[in-house]
Amino acid sequence: MPATSITDLRLRSDRLLDRFLRYVRLDTAADPQSQTYPSSAKQLVLGKLLADELTAMGIEGVELTCDGLVIATVPATIAGDVPVVAAVAHLDTSPEAPSDSVHPQVIENYAGGDIALPNGAVIAVANCVELEQMVGDTLITTDGTTLLGGDDKAGVAIIMEAAHTLMEHPEIPHGPLRVVMTCDEEIGHGTDKVDLTQLAATVAYTIDGGGRGQIDVETFSADAVTVTFTGHNIHPAIAKDRMVNSTRAAARFVESLPIASETPETTEGRDGFIHVHDIHGGVGATRVELILRSFDTEQLAQYAHRVQQLAEAAAADISGTRVQCAVRKQYRNLREGLERLPEAVSLAERAFSNIGVSCTREIVRGGTDGSQLTEKGLPTPNLSSGQHNIHSVLEFANLNEMCDATKHLIELLRLWGEKRS
Ligand SMILES: [Zn+2]
Structure with a gap:
């Protein structure tokens, strides 16, 4: 079978949307006062669901660890010593806004203008200028009473859809993709239980950034x-x-x-x-x-x-x-760690270029699992995942941006596959 070029690859955006809606309906708020790990048992419910879905895709040896992490490997389709790429997202959502009974609202073919939510709250273009670039896109909001949890279930859904697509397309040449779903990122404990020796990855990417085409190369x-x-x-x-x-x-x-x-x-x-x-x-x-x-x-x-x-x-x-x-x-700021592996950023830029999406290097006024992984020795930039207005009842996600992020992850994995020794 000829290798599918990334520009020809047809993504299942409907499946990506269904997946995202399924995940955001589960409340997975972290609890900053808890003494347990994960801080809330409800994160385990999503972890179990993801582990089952990964197994159903045909992935062998999917692990739901006793700490609630989900670890799985999409096997390489090429032989040789190929760098292992880890894709990381977090299962928990912020405790800073209500998160029980999330009722996602899907707006297809967004017409532009302010978005009125069912409870009367409004996402105003004046406060969210990026909406101007989204006319025609599919957006997912809440009913105005809770956060959406696109931070980081957008990232979770992107990685799951990328894994599913790769399993369906063995003709795409690539090395191993390590799927890593973490807990308690929002309360600063996202990587407490990540075993870097077990991951044995050369590079990792957190899929936990805003918008489209951004590569976060510094954090607070x-x-x-x-x-x-x-x-x-x-x-x-x-x-x-x-x-x-x-x-x-x-x-x-x-x-x-x-x-x-x-x-x-x-x-x-x-x-x-x-x-x-x-x-x-x-x-x-x-x-x-x-x-x-x-x-x-x-x-x-x-x-x-x-x-x-x-x-x-x-x-x-x-x-x-x-x-x-x-x-x-x-x-800690991930800048210094990334300087040890410049390809972590340059290949991400090339992958964006290959899928026809312009990209920028950004600094993020926050932290991600990547800040901690980089400090521990695994260079981990953060990539866009279509999240917007996070930690707020005005949160929304953009499905078109999530599709681009899924494509980008697949292309990025293919580019790392060319680095085989
Ligand atoms: Zn996040």
């Missing part, structure tokens, strides 16, 4: 801080000179943090920030959660130092309050 470096103020609770009737109200110190602390700059709301591009995102507590104790982000890893220590100073000043203002700051490392 990231730490998290928990600031705990401890007071003393006692019945208000007998509280005189005895009660120490930790909520007051916490409020003072939050008020003292940067607000006109160095916040997510006031920064873009290469600027970093200190972001307070959760306050929980009462008179006796109040916990304030922050995240620190910068493209420059050394700046994180400066941010942490400032947070500590401001927390101590707030505690000193409210007599009797004690404070504790705990800094946790989350992930």
Whole structure:
């Protein structure tokens, strides 16, 4: 059989859509307060479904690990020592927006203009200018009450469809594709249970980026801080000179943090920030959660130092309050690791060119599983997957972009196959 050229390959976009809808209907929110792995048992439900689907495609030895990861290998169709390429997506969704009972809405042949969702919420073109480029495309939104979970079920669906297409087209010459579905990426634990020795991959790609044709070559470096103020609770009737109200110190602390700059709301591009995102507590104790982000890893220590100073000043203002700051490392900028394997990016660019999609190198104001994998020694850029407005009830995905991403992954695998030694 002659080798199918990527431009002739007909993708099953209907099957890709069905797949995506099936996956987003399953709630897989990560739970940042959980002590288990994965942090929520519901991630295992999607993992089991994917493992069954991969097996049904004819892939042997599909593994659903005890930690909830799905690992499978689409075998090579060419002989020789060919680099193993891993494609990585995460099963969990963000806990930052509601995610139970996702009701996906499919808009075929999008006519342009604002999109009214069933609950009355509106995705406005003014706030989402990329919509202007999507007239005629198939979009998937929610009913306005939940996130969609396209972050990262778009990536999950793209990898699954690429695997299925490859299994159906043994005439496409390629090396092994390692399918890797991870858990708890949204809470910074996406690669905790990934065994790089077991993967034995030369390169990996996370399929977890926005839009189309973007190759993310840098991510933030990231730490998290928990600031705990401890007071003393006692019945208000007998509280005189005895009660120490930790909520007051916490409020003072939050008020003292940067607000006109160095916040997510006031920064873009290469600027970093200190972001307070959760306050929980009462008179006796109040916990304030922050995240620190910068493209420059050394700046994180400066941010942490400032947070500590401001927390101590707030505690000193409210007599009797004690404070504790705990800094946790989350992930690091993937730039330095990628410099060790320039083909990780250059072949991705060539694959886009071969499928007729223009591409750009981007920096991502966030982290991906790839930030951590690269740090552990596996170069892992992040690729577009048609996600938009993520972590929001206004989230949507673009099926046309997802189709291009699926084609790109197949072509990228073929190009790596030419690197056989
Ligand atoms: Zn993601």
